[in-house]
Amino acid sequence: MARTRTKMLTAALAVLGLTTGCGAADMTKQASPFAGAQGAKTVTLSVQSWVGAQSNVAVAQYILEHELGYRVDTVQVDEIPAWDALSQGRVDAILEDWGHPDQEKRYVEDKKTITPGGGLGVTGHIGWFVPTYLVKQYPDITDWHNLNKYAHLFRTAESGGKGQLMDGSPSYVTNDKALVDNLKLDYQVVFAGSEAAQITQMRQFAKEHKPFLTYWYIPQWLFKKVPMTEVKLPPYKEGCDQDAAKVACAYPHTPLQKYLNANFAKNGGKAAAFLKKFSWTTEDQNEVALMIADQKLTPDQAAKKWVEGHRSTWQKWLS
Numbered sequence: 001m002a003r004t005r006t007k008m009l010t011a012a013l014a015v016l017g018l019t020t021g022c023g024a025a026d027m028t029k030q031a032s033p034f035a036g037a038q039g040a041k042t043v044t045l046s047v048q049s050w051v052g053a054q055s056n057v058a059v060a061q062y063i064l065e066h067e068l069g070y071r072v073d074t075v076q077v078d079e080i081p082a083w084d085a086l087s088q089g090r091v092d093a094i095l096e097d098w099g100h101p102d103q104e105k106r107y108v109e110d111k112k113t114i115t116p117g118g119g120l121g122v123t124g125h126i127g128w129f130v131p132t133y134l135v136k137q138y139p140d141i142t143d144w145h146n147l148n149k150y151a152h153l154f155r156t157a158e159s160g161g162k163g164q165l166m167d168g169s170p171s172y173v174t175n176d177k178a179l180v181d182n183l184k185l186d187y188q189v190v191f192a193g194s195e196a197a198q199i200t201q202m203r204q205f206a207k208e209h210k211p212f213l214t215y216w217y218i219p220q221w222l223f224k225k226v227p228m229t230e231v232k233l234p235p236y237k238e239g240c241d242q243d244a245a246k247v248a249c250a251y252p253h254t255p256l257q258k259y260l261n262a263n264f265a266k267n268g269g270k271a272a273a274f275l276k277k278f279s280w281t282t283e284d285q286n287e288v289a290l291m292i293a294d295q296k297l298t299p300d301q302a303a304k305k306w307v308e309g310h311r312s313t314w315q316k317w318l319s
Contacts, residue, residue, distance in 0.1 A: 041068075041069060041070045041071060041269075041271070042070060042071045042072070042073065043064055043070050043071075043072050043073070043092050043093070043268070043271045043275075044072075044073045044074070044075060044090070044091045044092045044093075045057050045060065045061065045072060045073070045074050045075070045091060045092065045093055045095065046074075046075055046076075046077050046082045046085060046086065046091040046093065046094045046095075047074045047075065047076045047077075048076075048077075048079065048082065048094070048096055049076065049078065049169065049171070049194070049195065050195050050217075051195065051221065051289045051292055051293045052096065052122075052219055052220065052221075052285050052286075052289050053095065053096040054289070054292060054299055055285050055288035055289045055292065055299075055302070055303075056095040056096050056120065056278075056285065057074055057095055057299070058288060058292070058299035058300065058302060058303040059280075059288060059303045059306055059307065059314075060072075060095060060274075060275060060278055061074065061299075061300075061303065062300065062303035062304060062307055063274070063307065063314055063317070063318075064271055064274065066307075067318060068270050068271060068274060068318070070271055075090070075091055077091070078171050079098075079100070079171070079172075079173065080100065080103065080173075082094055083100060083103040083106075083107060083114070083259075086107070086113075086114055086259060086260075086261050087107045087111065087113040087114055087261070088113075089261050089263060089264070091261070092260065092261050092264040092268065092271075092272075093117060093258065093259065093260045093261070093264065093275050094117075094258065094259045095117075095120065095258050095275070095278065096120055096122075096256050096257075096258070097256065097257045097258070097259055098124050098254055098256060099254050099257070108259075112262060113261070113262050114259050114260070114261060114262055115259070115260050115261075115262045115265045116257060116258070116259060116260075117257070117258030117259050117260040117265070117275060117276050118257070118258055118276050118277075118279065119255055119256070119257055119258070119279060120255075120256040120257065120258055120278075120279060120280070121256075121279035121280050121281055122219055122255075122256045122280070122281065122282050122285055123218075123253055123254065123255050123256065123282070124217060124218065124219065124253070124254045124255075124256045125217060125218045125251060125252070125253045125254065126174070126215065126216070126217045126251040127215075127216065127217070127218075127230045127231065127233070127250065127251055128144075128165065128176075128213060128214070128215060128216075128230065128231040128233065129213075129214055129215075129216045129228040129229065129230050129231065130142070130211070130212065130213055130214075130228065130229060130231060131202075131205070131206055131211070131212060131226060131227070131228055131229075132227040132228060132229045133206075133209060133227075134153075134211050134212075135229045138150060141231070142229055142230070142231050142232055143231070143232055144183060144185075144231055144232060144233050144234070147163070147185055147186075147187070147213075147231070148184075148185060148186045150163070150211075151163035151185075151186040151187060153211040154187070154211055154212065154213050156190065158188075158190045159187070159188040159190055160188050162186050162187050162188040163185075163186060163187040163188070163213065164187065164188060164190050164212075164213065165180060165187045165188065165189050165190065165213050165214070165215065166190055166192060166198060166201065166202075166212060166213065166214040166215065167189050167190065167191050167192065167198075167214075167215045168191065168192055168193075168194060168195050168197075168198040168215065169191065169192075169193060169194050169195065170191050170193075174215060175241060175244065175247040175251065176189050176215055177189050178244060178245055178246070178247040178248075179233065179247060179248065182246065182247065182248040183233075183234075183248055187213070198214070199222055199293070202214060202222065202226055203222075203225070203226060206225075206226045213231070214228075216228065218282070219282040219285050219286050219289075220286070220289075221286045221289040221290040221293055221294065222293075224286070224290065225294065232250075233249065233250035233251075234248055234249045234250060235249065235250060236249050236250040236251065236252045236253075237249060258275065258276070258278070260272060260275065260276070274317055274318060277316065277317040277318075277319075278317050279317075280313065284306070284310070284313070287306060288302050288303065288306050291305060291306075
């Protein structure tokens with residue numbers, strides 16, 4: 001979902017499973033009962049609050065348990081606290097990070113308590129989106145210069161007479177309030193509360209064919225159910241989002257990364273080696289996410305189904 005998701009985000013554990021999107025409680029102090037267990041084949045994974053991240057963990061957990069014989073625990077932690085938990089060894093790995101430069105410098109470069117675990121294979125992007133059916137009616141609505149002209153279409157009871165820009169959880173690190181101010185847009189950021197709540201609202205708007213403008217991100221399974229088109233914000237340039245208060249540019253495209261506790265990376269045996277090799281495509285992640293969030297499979301059921309249908313993909317992670 002940093003979810004800027006370079007500074008982002010930010011996300012509540014996944015839609016309909018653990019909790020989704022963006023509103024996860026800070027569980028940093030909830031140490032796994034398996035963390036640091038002596039002589040036991042155990043792994044503790046941090047689960048971020050959006051369903052894509054839940055999908056990564058579900059598949060990794062399934063393979064660790066059924067192919068490598070590990071006992072796996074998962075801990076739900078918000079984005080920034082997850083780095084603290086990883087550094088302290090409360091969790092062994094974060095499988096989807098959208099970019100947190102401050103934490104990388106502190107823990108990877110300076111303290112060396114966290115080590116990069118390689119790319120996830122998925123590129124993330126945050127943006128503002130409108131339903132494609134609205135674009136067919138107002139083709140120029142995808143240019144941010146024209147948003148004020150259409151602000152009246154997006155007014156809600158919560159937006160105070162302005163257009164509503166729907167966000168997910170307040171826990172996500174986003175640039176949206178700064179963008180509204182700095183681009184002088186007649187909009188109010190309104191938080192749905194979580195990824196799940198945001199999805200519910202978007203699906204209801206789409207069912208009624210109503211206008212909506214929303215903060216959203218790729219990869220995301222919902223695009224298969226509600227086609228959306230991105231609004232073009234001022235182009236992203238390196239460093240344009242460095243000062244959070246002055247941001248006036250689009251979000252970047254971010255190759256998503258994995259991070260491991262440094263001690264686990266060195267001494268975690270087959271589990272650490274497997275997690276370093278874990279890398280799949282946006283299509284793979286969306287396939288699992290769709291099963292969890294839309295088809296109502298449990299994460300374990302979705303992982304089992306994906307694993308059974310993609311043996312040639314995951315066997316490479318074990319070699």
